[in-house]
Amino acid sequence: MPELPEVETVRAGLEKYIVGQQIRNIETFHPRALKPSSLLPLSAVNGAKINSIRRRGKFLWLELDREFVLVAHLGMSGQLLVQKSHVKDHPHLRARISLSGLIKGYANEVRFIDQRTFGWLSVEQVFEGIPTSVLKISKDPFESEFDLRQVVTNINRRKTAIKPAILNQNIISGIGNIYADEALWRAKIHPEIICEDLNENEIKKVIKSAISIMKLSIKAGGTSFDEAYKNVNGESGYFSRSLKVYGREGEPCPRCRSKIRRIAFTNRSSHFCPRCQR
DNA sequence: CATCGACCCTGCGGGC
């Protein structure tokens, strides 16, 4: 569920609360909480000091005073909450990272909660600062080395529809189903148009739209529809009220008042305006 | 390489 803006909200929250802290112990309560390909068991990070919190796309990792890092992916329903140890365990608690000191004088744990268990933690090596599992995906648009021209050229060569292309984390990372639909609406591009049939300016407009929308969402603390997405303090973001098409099937298009349509394709829902997006 | 479908999970709401 969390896309780049939601993961960035979590990253910033962790940065605020746990940088400089030392990991005392990590417990897991579900076998899927540890990624099977993890280089080492989670106990390898016991005693490590947290130097910084980094992110690329939807992947998050803690840089430590070690040769390896602790990587986290939230999957569809993952949350990382900064909590006090006496707070009752959530039924979907998958892992507990206990810290040596008190966070901002009161909390002392980071809890990984994940209803659907698609999220995971793992201990990984880094190559030029990037963990192994993150090497597989492309840079996200908020990285300074992000190359818009190269992404546009890449997409323009493809024979798939534009929507799966912008969701493909190997081309550009961070965009998920919500921001893909929002970006395509803003750029007035139908989600099923084949990449090859678009021109470079149209593709550029889609990517730039995604970037603008994600920036706004980060400012609003991300998108929350329900209990499923929370920041590290357990609070919801406000961006859902700014969504133009996602989850608004049957409602009027904010531009032309036509009814927003929802179609299923490539196993996901797409929301778009049939009049603005041809 | 690029693309597609199946699969990995749990829980919710709607229709019957």
Add this chain to the structure above:
DNA sequence: TGCCCGCAGGGTCGAT
């Protein structure tokens, strides 16, 4: 009241 179905913001894998 139940039951079944579709649906949910993620990625990975193997077949083609």
